[in-house]
Amino acid sequence: MDFEKLMHEPIKPIPPKQSIYGIDPSLVKTRISELPNIVSLYLRELFPDLPPVLLPGGPDAIDKIRSAAREALMKVDMSMIKPEHSVNVLASHHGFTLFGGEPYAELLKTIRDVVEERTGCTNIRLRAGVGMRFRETEEYIKRYGLDTHYKGKAIGVAPIDEGVAIETEIGTLYGLKKVYDADWIIHAHHTDVREVHFHRQVDKAVKPFGMSYARCETRSTYHQNLGPRAANFTARAIFESEFVQSKFAFAAFLNCGPHGVIGVDCDNDLYALNDRATFVGCQLYGKIMTLFGEIDECIAVLDFPCPVPYVFSAGVIYANFLGANSDLYDLDKPLPPYTWYTEAFCRKDGKPILEETPPMNPAIKMCVHNYAWTGYPSEFFSKNIPTVVVGEEQGKLFDTDSMNIRDMDHAVTARTSEEAMEFAYKVTGTDKVIIFDGAMGGLNCSKSLAKLLIEKAPIVSEKVEKELLPKWLKQRGVDLSILETYK
Amino acid sequence: MKKVTLLAEVQDDLCRGCKTCEKVCPVLAISVIDRKAKVKADQCRACGNCESRCPFYAIKMVKRAEPFTIGVDVAKHDREAIRELCEKAHLNPEQVLCYCVGVRAEEVAAAILEGAKTPEEISLRTGIRTGCTIECVQPLLRLIDAAGIELKPIENGWQWYGITPTAWTLPEETVEKYSERGFYFREDKELLERIVHTPLEGEDR
Numbered sequence: 001m002d003f004e005k006l007m008h009e010p011i012k013p014i015p016p017k018q019s020i021y022g023i024d025p026s027l028v029k030t031r032i033s034e035l036p037n038i039v040s041l042y043l044r045e046l047f048p049d050l051p052p053v054l055l056p057g058g059p060d061a062i063d064k065i066r067s068a069a070r071e072a073l074m075k076v077d078m079s080m081i082k083p084e085h086s087v088n089v090l091a092s093h094h095g096f097t098l099f100g101g102e103p104y105a106e107l108l109k110t111i112r113d114v115v116e117e118r119t120g121c122t123n124i125r126l127r128a129g130v131g132m133r134f135r136e137t138e139e140y141i142k143r144y145g146l147d148t149h150y151k152g153k154a155i156g157v158a159p160i161d162e163g164v165a166i167e168t169e170i171g172t173l174y175g176l177k178k179v180y181d182a183d184w185i186i187h188a189h190h191t192d193v194r195e196v197h198f199h200r201q202v203d204k205a206v207k208p209f210g211m212s213y214a215r216c217e218t219r220s221t222y223h224q225n226l227g228p229r230a231a232n233f234t235a236r237a238i239f240e241s242e243f244v245q246s247k248f249a250f251a252a253f254l255n256c257g258p259h260g261v262i263g264v265d266c267d268n269d270l271y272a273l274n275d276r277a278t279f280v281g282c283q284l285y286g287k288i289m290t291l292f293g294e295i296d297e298c299i300a301v302l303d304f305p306c307p308v309p310y311v312f313s314a315g316v317i318y319a320n321f322l323g324a325n326s327d328l329y330d331l332d333k334p335l336p337p338y339t340w341y342t343e344a345f346c347r348k349d350g351k352p353i354l355e356e357t358p359p360m361n362p363a364i365k366m367c368v369h370n371y372a373w374t375g376y377p378s379e380f381f382s383k384n385i386p387t388v389v390v391g392e393e394q395g396k397l398f399d400t401d402s403m404n405i406r407d408m409d410h411a412v413t414a415r416t417s418e419e420a421m422e423f424a425y426k427v428t429g430t431d432k433v434i435i436f437d438g439a440m441g442g443l444n445c446s447k448s449l450a451k452l453l454i455e456k457a458p459i460v461s462e463k464v465e466k467e468l469l470p471k472w473l474k475q476r477g478v479d480l481s482i483l484e485t486y487k
Numbered sequence: 488m489k490k491v492t493l494l495a496e497v498q499d500d501l502c503r504g505c506k507t508c509e510k511v512c513p514v515l516a517i518s519v520i521d522r523k524a525k526v527k528a529d530q531c532r533a534c535g536n537c538e539s540r541c542p543f544y545a546i547k548m549v550k551r552a553e554p555f556t557i558g559v560d561v562a563k564h565d566r567e568a569i570r571e572l573c574e575k576a577h578l579n580p581e582q583v584l585c586y587c588v589g590v591r592a593e594e595v596a597a598a599i600l601e602g603a604k605t606p607e608e609i610s611l612r613t614g615i616r617t618g619c620t621i622e623c624v625q626p627l628l629r630l631i632d633a634a635g636i637e638l639k640p641i642e643n644g645w646q647w648y649g650i651t652p653t654a655w656t657l658p659e660e661t662v663e664k665y666s667e668r669g670f671y672f673r674e675d676k677e678l679l680e681r682i683v684h685t686p687l688e689g690e691d692r
Contacts, residue, residue: 134539220625227675
């Protein structure tokens with residue numbers, strides 16, 4: 001096998017971004033991909049059956065996304081929206097972390113334009129939900145000019161904002177009042193899998209109804225009341241309520257794969273879209289996640305403008321890599337190596353309450369935190385994985401985060417990126433490095449790791465297609481004939 | 488147990504007295520008096536909700552001159568009474584409820600046994616729900632409810648609205664109807680039951 005042919009110059013990582021959740025971008029002096037022995041792999045070379053993408057692409061990639069969005073939006077039924085009505089376009093923070101953020105922002109802009117054009121309605125608002133960083137979407141709204149595009153009617157909403165009770169078939173749950181304060185809602189999301197450890201690719205397309213559009217009571221129901229798999233019913237319960245059904249107009253999704261933006265998918269039937277998203281999540285992302293499970297040892301580098309668990313490599317977030325030693329898609333396995341139920345079920349000495357609980361990915365010998373944000377409880381990671389944080393400024397920022405007051409108690413600090421990597425190489429004895437820096441279309445890693453991934457990719461691809469994918473889809477009740485449709 | 492290192496500070500010139508801070512504070516440490524927000528410094532647990540939701544950016548989190556630690560000593564309480572209360576709420580005493588602060592079910596149960604009667608009082612004593620303030624609200628409410636204490640949301644507040652469904656309250660017809668869609672309701676309930684009834688280290692059961 002000609003390994004060198006498949007190894008390329010490092011892909012330029014996503015640049016640091018100004019945010020109250022991260023250090024000043026000027027303090028990020030070195031990206032790990034700039035250091036010696038780092039190469040990139042292109043995902044479409046590892047997995048040649050991945051579909052072509054609109055982005056990354058040429059300078060007209062965003063225009064192509066706009067055209068694809070427009071075309072898809074022209075096909076959905078908007079007849080329920082009258083000129084005198086009000087419409088809330090519902091967005092979520094995660095979308096803005098995908099492929100630089102512009103593709104999702106462009107989808108949101110196009111939705112507004114096409115709805116006005118097709119219905120004559122002008123009272124169109126953007127309601128952008130968040131997770132635990134309550135100002136996050138406020139930042140994105142300004143960064144991408146969404147406040148201007150929505151004519152001053154764009155706001156961020158948080159799970160502690162005023163709520164509204166929603167009666168569901170399992171009892172009362174709570175949504176955010178400002179999410180539902182319009183005649184109609186449009187669910188603007190994406191097929192990126194993100195937190196597979198939480199949602200397990202069950203009803204992923206519906207999830208925001210139980211998360212970014214929901215109050216803290218509902219989110220807590222998901223993470224504490226129902227169990228690691230049953231939790232996914234929370235969103236469906238809300239979506240199926242009379243209250244939400246009376247307002248739901250349609251869904252518009254950025255169709256993403258781990259390698260880029262494939263297109264735009266719009267539908268009045270969210271469950272039909274959900275089945276397609278389940279297929280994308282299991283097949284396209286399932287391959288790269290299974291491949292990451294083949295990594296025997298490595299140094300994991302965080303180098304992306306997002307909180308620790310959400311930094312990306314090859315479309316996979318670090319939180320999923322923490323569980324790559326287990327098949328996160330296999331629903332017969334109740335507890336992933338990392339999820340909040342797993343974290344909750346730990347004894348004071350750190351051992352699991354149930355002995356059969358898998359450990360966090362033992363292949364990760366050390367974590368080098370070159371650049372990542374606060375705003376997510378990360379102490380569990382630094383407690384369980386030896387962690388080196390680059391620069392005192394990042395440690396100081398974590399010390400001021402109410403979710404991470406003790407995170408730095410378990411980590412050490414290096415002055416520079418170079419020193420951090422040197423330390424990691426010496427202590428771990430491995431030269432395999434995987435970098436979570438959002439490199440689009442591929443991943444940046446060390447040559448040694450690249451060689452392993454190139455070798456394993458065809459074997460993993462076949463295993464997913466023939467063995468795992470049919471099992472995963474069956475476990476989720478997805479009609480297996482969808483496999484034929486996609487061939 | 489929580490180390491409280493920060494304090495909310497109001498910038499009077501920016502505050503317009505809108506009361507959003509009052510409605511989102513999980514320990515009732517901030518209130519609007521004479522159209523300006525005032526912080527009770529000894530009561531603030533530094534979650535930052537007021538800072539994050541103030542529409543006028545009038546609140547900042549600043550370093551405390553004298554940080555302090557809060558927490559409830561579980562060892563002072565009858566282990567069996569703590570176990571009983573936790574089990575009634577379908578929780579293992581040792582399980583973590585608050586992922587940000589690390590508060591376990593037994594500490595919340597101990598706070599209730601010490602006389603805390605509301606979520607706000609328990610947060611004040613233990614630090615639970617003073618990190619992200621989102622994800623641990625339900626087990627907190629479940630423990631208070633299990634203790635037989637009536638839950639009354641703060642009038643006009645957005646701190647919390649009410650208790651929600653659990654694995655033990657799901658209607659059987661829902662469980663049956665969706666059994667093929669990957670929700671694993673029965674299996675997850677069984678998993679949670681096993682967690683609840685697993686003994687603590689050294690516990691004789």
